[in-house]
Amino acid sequence: MHQGHLLRDTTPLAMRSEEVEKHFTLPLRYKALVAEMEDIGEVVIKPDALQVVTRDANRLWRRLQEEGCSIQEIEVTNRSLLDSIFENTKEVGREDETHESSLAWLSGI
Secondary structure (H helix, E strand, O other), rough: OOOOOOOOOOOHHHHHEEEEEEEEEOHHHHHHHHHOOOEEEEEEHHHHHHHEEEEOOHHHHHHHHHHOHHHHOOOOEEOOHHHHHHHHHHHHHHHHHHHHHHHHHHHHO
């Protein structure tokens, strides 16, 4: 709910059924593999690791295995339910700010 309007169903069951982003932390040696793949979202290169976001975790994991990556070398996390709710709320807040500033600008005409 936001200002009396239901934005989306945020019950845990509904949110779990949505497509979830997976956050991978990988050794730097897989940088070329990640660069050539499609369906990779944000990539952050840290001094000792890559942080990669994807919605197709199985595909990325298969490619990593083909390159000899073991499960011990990586870390995988889901975007948490709480993170998802806060992210959605921030987006709505930005939309409201844009709308309000547009109205203020229009009223000054």
